[in-house]
Amino acid sequence: SQQGEEDPQALSIQEGENATMNCSYKTSINNLQWYRQNSGRGLVHLILIRSNEREKHSGRLRVTLDTSKKSSSLLITASRAADTASYFCATAGLQGAQKLVFGQGTRLTINP
Amino acid sequence: ETGVTQTPRHLVMGMTNKKSLKCEQHLGHNAMYWYKQSAKKPLELMFVYNFKEQTENNSVPSRFSPECPNSSHLFLHLHTLQPEDSALYLCASSPGLQETQYFGPGTRLLVL
Numbered sequence: 001s002q003q004g005e006e007d008p009q010a011l012s013i014q015e016g017e018n019a020t021m022n023c024s025y026k027t028s029i030n031n032l033q034w035y036r037q038n039s040g041r042g043l044v045h046l047i048l049i050r051s052n053e054r055e056k057h058s059g060r061l062r063v064t065l066d067t068s069k070k071s072s073s074l075l076i077t078a079s080r081a082a083d084t085a086s087y088f089c090a091t092a093g094l095q096g097a098q099k100l101v102f103g104q105g106t107r108l109t110i111n112p
Numbered sequence: 113e114t115g116v117t118q119t120p121r122h123l124v125m126g127m128t129n130k131k132s133l134k135c136e137q138h139l140g141h142n143a144m145y146w147y148k149q150s151a152k153k154p155l156e157l158m159f160v161y162n163f164k165e166q167t168e169n170n171s172v173p174s175r176f177s178p179e180c181p182n183s184s185h186l187f188l189h190l191h192t193l194q195p196e197d198s199a200l201y202l203c204a205s206s207p208g209l210q211e212t213q214y215f216g217p218g219t220r221l222l223v224l
Contacts, residue, residue: 030210042114042202042215043155088155092210099145099168099209104154 004032004072004089004103012109019076021106023089024069030092032065032072033100037086046074046087079110115139118203118216125193126224133188133219135203143209144186146178147202149218155202161186162209193223 004023013019023032031050035043047063049056049072056063062075076083086107090100116137125131135144146158160168161180175197177189186203200220204213 033212035213035215040200040218040220042116042217043204043213044114044215045212048212090213097162097167097209099143099157099160100206100213102155102157 003101004091006087006089006103006106008106009104010107010109012111013079015079015081015110015112017079019079019083019108019110021074021087021108023072023074023103025072025089025091026070028067028070028094030094030096032092033090034061034063034072034074035088035090035102037088037105039085043088076108081110081112084108084110114214114216116203116205116214116216118201118219120219121217122220122222124222124224125190127193127195129190129193131190133190133201133203133221135186135188135205135216136184137205137214138184139205139207139214141205141207141214142183143206144180144183145204145206145213146186146188147204148199149202150199159188160209167209190221193221195223197221198223 004025007022033048034046037043060077086105088105090102144161148156159178179187200218202218203216206213
């Protein structure tokens with residue numbers, strides 16, 4: 001299975017600190033995506049990183065991809081209480097007809 | 113707002129009822145999805161439609177019946193549900209199968 005597995009399952013930090021979440025997967029991919037979900041809401045796309053990219057930034061978000069280790073990380077810098085949410089990685093396999101496969105998510109809590 | 117709408121947002125139904133969930137997108141996307149999200153469980157992909165054709169049915173019980181009359185609309189018909197079917201049902205769309213998915217706000221379903 002190419003399913004991503006997020007680590008840790010839950011993370012609690014103080015506001016202002018950096019939060020790092022990791023995603024590991026098993027088979028080669030075309031791209032990897034990170035999503036955020038506030039409680040009881042739909043998921044919101046954050047960043048897409050392609051297999052030939054190593055790092056991408058978007059505001060306070062930094063995503064890295066290491067295809068040799070089949071892993072990715074999402075870093076949120078200078079966290080805010082509003083960053084409290086669940087974060088999911090999703091992988092797209094090598095075959096173009098393959099759908100995205102979502103991991104189980106990391107529950108991030110930012111304490112004020 | 114992601115451009116994907118879902119109705120109703122909340123639904124309570126008895127086990128003998130028949131109801132339908134509706135999803136709509138006017139983003140010009142070709143792929144649409146139904147997901148089930150239960151408490152403390154990972155996101156479960158139920159159905160995938162690509163260019164109005166069902167491309168995936170993840171062993172979903174027949175009491176869930178999807179319908180995709182056109183590329184902008186997706187329905188999930190519910191019939192004789194069980195209490196364990198209570199969950200958040202999310203619809204999503206994407207330009208193609210491996211591209212960014214745009215999620216609706218979800219329908220919170222409670223089966224009594």
